[in-house]
Amino acid sequence: MLMKFLFITCLLVASHSANASLITHSGYTRAEASDIVSGNGLEWLMWDQTANMSISQALEAHTAQGWRLASNLDMAVLFNAFQFGKTDWSGAENLGQVAYTPWQLSEVSPHNAFTSLFGSTFNSALCDGPYPSSWCDGYAANDPLILAQAFYGSDDDQDGFYKSALVYDDFSYALQNNNDKVDGYAVLRAASWSPDAQSLSYGVALVRSASAVAVSAPASLGLFIIALMLLAFLRRSTLGGNNSLLSHKAKVEL
Structure with missing residues (x-):
């Protein structure tokens, strides 16, 4: 579910950047x-x-x-x-x-x-x-x-x-x-x-x-939020894996 949300957020950020009004x-x-x-x-x-x-x-x-x-x-x-x-x-x-x-x-x-x-x-x-x-x-x-x-x-x-x-x-x-x-x-x-x-x-x-194209402020903020969410997801996955390992070890010892 979280990965789906991250994917949708990425699409929204990309869409915002692509649709910036240009002359x-x-x-x-x-x-x-x-x-x-x-x-x-x-x-x-x-x-x-x-x-x-x-x-x-x-x-x-x-x-x-x-x-x-x-x-x-x-x-x-x-x-x-x-x-x-x-x-x-x-x-x-x-x-x-x-x-x-x-x-x-x-x-x-x-x-x-x-x-x-x-x-x-x-x-x-x-x-x-x-x-x-x-x-x-x-x-x-x-x-x-x-x-x-x-x-x-x-x-x-x-x-x-x-x-x-x-x-x-x-x-x-x-x-x-x-x-x-x-x-x-x-x-x-x-x-x-x-x-x-x-x-x-x-x-x-x-x-x-001409300088390198800078990432716009809204896009930068969106990418920062995505990065934080991804870190949280990875941490949760890691903790979940460790808990499963501890549970399995406890069962073996019993």
Whole structure:
């Protein structure tokens, strides 16, 4: 009976671990309860975790946990995985790159998936200042602007400036005095930011080598309970065997 209970408990623990909710797109994955995105051999800290921080501040806060600033190549690999309407994103230091896709009333896009994975760094104060309100309202009541922006870079030319990456879902911009609707908008800007620069709605892209997958806390607790129960079962079996042996010995002596 006890072994049957242990078997059922193992199944429940395994089921809990297997059914952990995951967000996955273009080879990158994040558990909903986690702030770490994994893909292509790297872990990325969600960009919203460093929102409104400078590169210097983010590194000071997170270097001890193994995080480093994402390089030009790291970001190019990431953008080429999602593509965003472009398949030749470059890691060049001083090259600005832009790609956009026509607007559609749909949330199924690599831009939306990206912000779901890396978090939205949007700050509503943008709509009260540098951005026109029309950029922030969206094109439907349930379809607002979502964006993820972050500083990154390698400073390959050692001029002290770093790059920035932008991914927008449901964006508009002024062109010939008209507001053009854009579903997805992605940019890798040329290096122009100092390591101490801060800007509304920008985070910092931090990466580290992918670590071994840790057992989740609920699964660890379940395995610990199973181990204790198994030890109790083995002890009971051992004691039962010893009692039988003593009983048999007593009968022989009689």
